[in-house]
Amino acid sequence: MTRRRAGERPLEDSLIATAHALADAARTAILPHFRARGLAAENKLSEGFDPVTEADRAAEQAMRAILAERRPDDAILGEEFGETAGQSGLTWVLDPIDGTRAFISGTPTWGVLIAVGGADGPELGVIDQPYIGERFIGGFGHAEVVGPHGTHLLGTRGTDALSDATLFTTFPEVGTGAEGAAFARLSRDVKLTRYGMDCYAYALVAAGQVDLVVEAGLNAYDIQAPIALIEAAGGVVTDWDGGPAHAGGRAIAAANREIHAAALAHLKGTA
The missing domain is CATH 3.40.190.80 (D-Maltodextrin-Binding Protein; domain 2)
Structure with a gap:
């Protein structure tokens, strides 16, 4: 976001708060469907298998509704409902369930993906695993996880071989x-x-x-x-x-x- 200047922390805070709200809404929409008996999965491909469920669609719709209220000038790119134009220079990139194959198999390795940034790429990202209750969020020089063990800063390993x-x-x-x-x-x-x-x-x-x-x-x-x-x-x-x-x-x-x-x-x- 090249237009942002030093001291404009309110924008960063707004984006972080919105990202958390989106993840909360997706959790609420998705969890009733996880490991539910009789959950239907449609195939989006004529060849191969790329499933989509009601949980995918409901989660993205819930996130889009929040963005329409909180950040109506931002663009949206979502897996299930495509692109919505914006005027702010920011785009929210949403994958309501990354790992739908895992989701329909009952394994808790899928997640909700939320990112926001400009043309040069994302500046804030969330990987949320609703069933485990872990939320990984990083951007603007800070990364943390909130989950069953509390809130902790994130840092990558130093392996060099x-x-x-x-x-x-x-x-x-x-x-x-x-x-x-x-x-x-x-x-x-x-x-x-x-x-x-x-x-x-x-x-x-x-x-x-x-x-x-x-x-x-x-x-x-x-x-x-x-x-x-x-x-x-x-x-x-x-x-x-x-x-x-x-x-x-x-x-x-x-x-x-x-x-x-x-x-x-x-x-x-x-x-």
């Missing part, structure tokens, strides 16, 4: 054959590779539990909240060329610059 690193991914579920081969090069040299977890893996990077998340085939609403959160916690998120990742595509999230550089070299085949 791939041989000591823990890596998460959604491969081979997503990505092309070439992307999968690049990931395999990286996976061979890390200490531990784990699969799945959706957005929760990014939260674990911010929390200092794991070192890397590598994915492909992302949309903007999949990655913007993790970018803001992880960067506020001290980490690095780029695309596989080392450039901005906020538009989606291929992303690498790393705990620090050293482990990011080492992983990026493996993905590029230059290690």
Whole structure:
């Protein structure tokens, strides 16, 4: 937000308060559906499987209603209801349930993703896991988690050797054959590779539990909240060329610059 000047903390406070309100509303809309018997899931694809449920739609509608009241001049990009134009230069990027496959399977690794920022990318991000009751929020130089253990500051790990690193991914579920081969090069040299977890893996990077998340085939609403959160916690998120990742595509999230550089070299085949 290049137009913001020093001392304009009220804007930051407003955005943070709004983000919490959105996450609260999404929790209320989603939780009655989680692990509910007979929950229907529609497939959004003619080939493959990309499910959507009433919980996805209800959560995004609830968040949009709050934005219409609190921040009517801001734009919105949501997974289920697309784009709404704005005039403020700010865009809220919403994924009401990141990990709907996990949601319909009953595993608590899905989450609500909320980000806000300008054309250059997100400045504030939330990963909220309603069932566990954990909310990770980061932006404006501050990152914290609020959950069953109270409120704690977040900070990424200092791992600098791939041989000591823990890596998460959604491969081979997503990505092309070439992307999968690049990931395999990286996976061979890390200490531990784990699969799945959706957005929760990014939260674990911010929390200092794991070192890397590598994915492909992302949309903007999949990655913007993790970018803001992880960067506020001290980490690095780029695309596989080392450039901005906020538009989606291929992303690498790393705990620090050293482990990011080492992983990026493996993905590029230059290690």
